[in-house]
Amino acid sequence: MSEILIRGGRVIDPFSSSSFSADLLIREGRIVSISRGIARNGFKVWEADGKYIFPGFLDLHAHLREPGGEEAEDLESGLMAAVRGGYTAVCCMPNTEPPLDHPELVDALYLKARSMGMADLFPVGCITRGRKGRELADMGLLNSSLARVRAFSDDGDCVMDSGLMRRALRYSRALGTVIISHPEDSALSSNGQVNEGKVSYRLGLRGIPSLAEEVMVARDILLAEETGARLHLAHVSTARSVRLIREAKERGVPVTAEATPHHLILTEEDIPGYDANFKVKPPLRTKEDVEALREALADGTIDAVATDHAPHTLQSKEQEFDYAPFGISGLETSFSLLYTELVLKGELSLEELVGLFTSGPARVLDLSPPLYGGEFVEGRVADLVIFDPQASWTIDPSRFASKGKNTPFAGKEVKGKVVGVLKGGRIVYEDEALCE
Amino acid sequence: MFRNRGKRDLLDVDQLDRAEIESLLESAEAFEEVLRRPIKKVPALRGKTVVNLFYEPSTRTRMSFELAAKSLSADVLNFSASSSSVEKGESLKDTGLTVQAMGADALVVRHPMAGAPDKLAEWLDIPVINAGDGMHAHPTQALLDIYVMRKRLGALEGKRVTFVGDILHSRVARSGIKACSMMGMEVAVAAPPTFLPDWLPSGVEVFYRLDDVLRDSHVIYLLRIQRERQVQGFLPSLEEYVHFFQLNEERLGKARPDVLVMHPGPMNRGVEITPKVAESPQSLVDYQVTCGVAVRMAILFLLLGGSGGA
Numbered sequence: 001m002s003e004i005l006i007r008g009g010r011v012i013d014p015f016s017s018s019s020f021s022a023d024l025l026i027r028e029g030r031i032v033s034i035s036r037g038i039a040r041n042g043f044k045v046w047e048a049d050g051k052y053i054f055p056g057f058l059d060l061h062a063h064l065r066e067p068g069g070e071e072a073e074d075l076e077s078g079l080m081a082a083v084r085g086g087y088t089a090v091c092c093m094p095n096t097e098p099p100l101d102h103p104e105l106v107d108a109l110y111l112k113a114r115s116m117g118m119a120d121l122f123p124v125g126c127i128t129r130g131r132k133g134r135e136l137a138d139m140g141l142l143n144s145s146l147a148r149v150r151a152f153s154d155d156g157d158c159v160m161d162s163g164l165m166r167r168a169l170r171y172s173r174a175l176g177t178v179i180i181s182h183p184e185d186s187a188l189s190s191n192g193q194v195n196e197g198k199v200s201y202r203l204g205l206r207g208i209p210s211l212a213e214e215v216m217v218a219r220d221i222l223l224a225e226e227t228g229a230r231l232h233l234a235h236v237s238t239a240r241s242v243r244l245i246r247e248a249k250e251r252g253v254p255v256t257a258e259a260t261p262h263h264l265i266l267t268e269e270d271i272p273g274y275d276a277n278f279k280v281k282p283p284l285r286t287k288e289d290v291e292a293l294r295e296a297l298a299d300g301t302i303d304a305v306a307t308d309h310a311p312h313t314l315q316s317k318e319q320e321f322d323y324a325p326f327g328i329s330g331l332e333t334s335f336s337l338l339y340t341e342l343v344l345k346g347e348l349s350l351e352e353l354v355g356l357f358t359s360g361p362a363r364v365l366d367l368s369p370p371l372y373g374g375e376f377v378e379g380r381v382a383d384l385v386i387f388d389p390q391a392s393w394t395i396d397p398s399r400f401a402s403k404g405k406n407t408p409f410a411g412k413e414v415k416g417k418v419v420g421v422l423k424g425g426r427i428v429y430e431d432e433a434l435c436e
Numbered sequence: 437m438f439r440n441r442g443k444r445d446l447l448d449v450d451q452l453d454r455a456e457i458e459s460l461l462e463s464a465e466a467f468e469e470v471l472r473r474p475i476k477k478v479p480a481l482r483g484k485t486v487v488n489l490f491y492e493p494s495t496r497t498r499m500s501f502e503l504a505a506k507s508l509s510a511d512v513l514n515f516s517a518s519s520s521s522v523e524k525g526e527s528l529k530d531t532g533l534t535v536q537a538m539g540a541d542a543l544v545v546r547h548p549m550a551g552a553p554d555k556l557a558e559w560l561d562i563p564v565i566n567a568g569d570g571m572h573a574h575p576t577q578a579l580l581d582i583y584v585m586r587k588r589l590g591a592l593e594g595k596r597v598t599f600v601g602d603i604l605h606s607r608v609a610r611s612g613i614k615a616c617s618m619m620g621m622e623v624a625v626a627a628p629p630t631f632l633p634d635w636l637p638s639g640v641e642v643f644y645r646l647d648d649v650l651r652d653s654h655v656i657y658l659l660r661i662q663r664e665r666q667v668q669g670f671l672p673s674l675e676e677y678v679h680f681f682q683l684n685e686e687r688l689g690k691a692r693p694d695v696l697v698m699h700p701g702p703m704n705r706g707v708e709i710t711p712k713v714a715e716s717p718q719s720l721v722d723y724q725v726t727c728g729v730a731v732r733m734a735i736l737f738l739l740l741g742g743s744g745g746a
Contacts, residue, residue: 201635204550204572204610274551319527320549322570 003027004422005038009048009386014355015055016375024053026382029425034378046420046434048386052350056088056119056383056423057357058372060180060258060364061155061234061306062331064090066109068097073311073403075109079118081309081331081402083429086357086418088383089120089372090331091365094131095156101126101137103145110147118428120372122365124180125149127168133159136168143175150365153180155234158216160186165220169229178230178256178364183216183241184282193321195283199268205321208283210238217241221248224255232364233257235308237282239292246301256364258306259293261334265341266290266408276317276324278408280310294347297356304360305353307334311404329404333395335387337409339416386420386434393417444739445557445564448573449615457618460734461583467737468730470507480737481510487540489531490567491517491547496701496725497567497576501544504732510740513540532556542740545569563739571605577700578611580731582619584724585655588696593620598649600681601659601708602631602670608700609659613640624649626681630670646681647690655696658683658708674707684710688718696720 004026011034012019025033025043064078073081082090092109094100100109106123113121125142129135131154142149152172158181159165169179189212194200196207217233221244224231233245236257245257262280267287271278278284296302310327317324335357342348362372374380395412397405419431445451452460470478486505488498498514505512515535526534528547535543542563545553550570557564568574582592589595597616603609603625616623617637624641625632626649632642643649650656665671683697697709697719705711714721 198635201610201633204570204607206571274554315527318529320547320555321551322549 003043004046004425004427005040005043006046006048006053006384006386007038009051009053011053011376012351012354013055013376014351014359015369017351019351024384026422026425029382031376031378031380031382034376046386050388050390051419052387052389054086054354054385054387055358055376056385056421057086057335058089058361058365058367059087059307059309059331060091060232060304060361062090062092062309063095063311063327064092065311066096067105071403072313072316075112076116077401077403078309078311078331079113079116079121081329081400082119083421083423084401084418085307085331085333086335086385086387086421087119087331088421088423089122091122091124091151093153093155094124094126095154099126099131100124101129101131103138103141106142106147106149107145117426118423121147122151123147123149124151124153124155127152127154127159127179128164131157133157133161133164136164136171139168139171139177140175143177149177151178151180151232153182153234155180155182158182158184158186162219162223166223166227169223169227169231173227173229176366178232178366180232180234181216181220182234183213183220183236185212185215188212188215192283193279194271195268195285197268197286199271203271203274208281210240210285210289213238213282214240214244217244221245221253221255225251225253228254230254230366231256235260235263235282235306236293236302237263237285237289239289242292242296242301246296249301256303257301258304258361258364259297259302260306260308261330261337262328262408264290264293264297264305265337270408274321275408276319276321277328277406277410279321279324279326280308280328281326294342297342298348298352303356304364305334305338305356306361307331309402309404311402312406313403314405317406327406328408329397329400329402329406331402332400333407333409333414335418336393336414336416339389340414344415382422382425384422385418387416388419388433389416391415391417391419391433443561443563446575446735446739447554447557447564447566449575449578449611449618454618457579457582457615460579460731460738461586463737464583464727464731464734467507467733468727470733471726471730477507477509479509481505481508481740484510484541484740485513485539486510486542486544486736486740487513487515487535488544488567489515489535489546491545491552492568494546494568497546500725500728501567501732503729504736507729508733508736510541510736528552528555529559532560536560536562542736565735565739568607570607571610572607573611574607575611576728576732576735577608578615579735580724580728581612581657581698581700582615583731584698584720584727585696587727588720589654592616594622595654596622596624596652597655597657598624598626598643598653599657599659600626600646600683601661602665603627603636603659604631604633606659612657613637624653628671628677628680646683646687650687650691653691653695655698656683656691658697658699660700660702660704661707678707682708682710683713685712688713688716698724701725
């Protein structure tokens with residue numbers, strides 16, 4: 001493999017909370033030299049003057065739909081989308097058909113992703129067999145498979161049986177894995193389509209009360225506190241959930257949490273009529289909820305930004321609102337959206353945002369260097385993102401690598417763009433702007 | 437009411453402004469007169485085709501639209517979900533486009549899911565009339581109800597209408613509350629709290645007992661109570677609902693003597709209303725049905741009359 005020289009960029013290193021300007025020389029998959037004024041020497045050169053260099057992003061929450069849902073996404077299109085968004089590692093959720101409840105299934109995906117070489121795949125295993133919420137999946141066998149499953153979730157469904165959830169948490173203590181809760185009391189959210197409130201009233205759609213989430217956030221925090229097992233709360237969307245998590249962290253409960261870009265930007269008021277591209281679970285909430293989530297990002301109550309990338313076919317979204325599936329295709333827009341909405345508006349520093357895409361999610365999965373991430377030092381694996389803060393672009397789903405064109409952000413102008421991605425020193429994405 | 441491509445749809449009452457509602461009610465008066473003639477037909481929409489696309493069983497609304505269209509000399513096609521390709525899995529969009537391609541001039545849609553008429557209006561170039569969608573809206577019912585109230589009460593400003601029953605699940609109540617407010621009426625609702633959304637428009641007064649609002653209501657508008665609400669835990673029992681909310685002779689005796697009793701039908705006699713009250717002089721249930729045809733004629737004429745506008 002040949003060398004790549006990245007010249008003149010500014011390195012943001014959330015793992016050591018530092019930033020500095022330097023040239024980086026990449027050879028055989030690793031950063032071999034970090035210094036100023038490295039000579040071109042016939043190397044392939046990326047001119048990164050005025051651009052930032054980040055560690056590769058890690059998404060804790062993506063639905064890549066393989067196996068079983070390949071008309072909406074497959075591993076290749078999903079990982080291509082991930083790479084375009086700056087991700088060099090992705091956790092794929094197990095609500096596939098069949099669900100990822102068996103070592104052979106996760107290993108097949110893991111090996112396929114490894115052969116593609118675009119991004120590391122961390123398959124999330126089911127908590128319960130078949131995601132049916134009745135008996136535990138083979139968590140230990142999944143954890144000791146090739147894919148080394150380190151997180152379990154029945155995402156898409158909540159484990160409604162509190163006794164079973166308690167035993168899942170208890171069992172996971174032996175494995176050191178994390179249980180990812182999809183906090184949604186299905187008795188409270190039943191048949192709901194949008195947030196319960198003035199918009200559900202106006203549209204005549206059944207509402208999903210914020211309580212449906214908060215009841216389960218509270219339950220799972222208590223279960224984590226009692227079992228001592230690590231709990232991660234997926235796609236947190238309400239102000240009261242934030243408050244519960246903040247209090248739990250203050251008590252020392254081993255809990256982490258994620259929020260999605262759409263819940264950090266959009267409210268129920270942004271839903272234009274019956275456009276199912278805005279239909280997502282949990283539903284878009286209120287302005288007060290968005291503000292609470294943003295505060296929680298800034299004060300560390302929320303540990304990571306996760307996409308909850310949920311691609312769907314055009315036909316499935318283009319029908320009656322009630323019949324359309326929940327979900328937003330989010331891998332290719334996440335960082336630019338939050339850079340535009342949070343960093344450029346002064347709510348978060350660039351370093352903090354990068355941390356929420358890298359060191360934050362790595363902490364959730366208990367991935368520490370040298371296994372993953374780690375400081376920008378010579379010898380580090382070259383999983384890198386080049387980000388051009390000057391670039392302006394319009395979100396155009398027809399240009400997504402993902403098969404899922406379902407985004408509520410179509411037509412939105414954003415600033416800042418991922419222009420180059422290295423995975424293990426290999427160029428996996430290169431914008432035209434970078435190779436002049 | 438003016439939408440994309442210059443065509444007009446009727447998806448909910450708030451697409452019309454007050455002046456448009458007034459002129460619609462006026463033309464309904466003329467059509468009501470037509471319906472009293474020996475030959476109840478005018479050639480206003482001769483050569484036009486109206487398609488009734490019903491995804492939910494509804495004999496009375498469909499018949500009302502069919503009569504309205506036929507009284508205007510339009511051709512009518514009825515398409516109901518049970519006898520259509522819907523069961524073969526054809527999408528709403530494809531069904532709508534097919535009906536349009538066959539040359540329909542307007543589509544009347546009833547659908548169990550909120551927003552289905554809005555989607556069709558977005559996809560199609562012909563006017564779409566909402567004949568009731570999920571819990572969302574039922575604009576033609578609201579307009580005919582206002583028509584009836586105005587015929588009996590004269591000016592509606594300051595008059596109080598009380599909607600009684602399952603407000604939460606009722607498209608009739610949602611559109612009715614909007615329409616009555618637009619006409620300057622005072623709006624109240626009476627129901628158990630499980631039937632009351634927290635997000636009613638501001639100004640709507642809430643009562644947990646029908647008895648508390650009987651005396652001051654000019655119109656008592658009863659909604660149909662579905663038995664399944666008991667199973668779903670919204671009500672302890674129909675008996676308990678009857679005890680607190682049924683409009684019976686005793687309660688009617690406590691209301692204003694000139695109170696109007698209305699119901700969108702079909703009635704559950706013995707639940708929200710007793711048979712005697714349903715047949716009392718105060719009850720306008722049959723008159724609502726009669727006026728429904730006239731008001732729907734006015735709506736069809738407004739959307740289809742002449743070459744795209746009345």
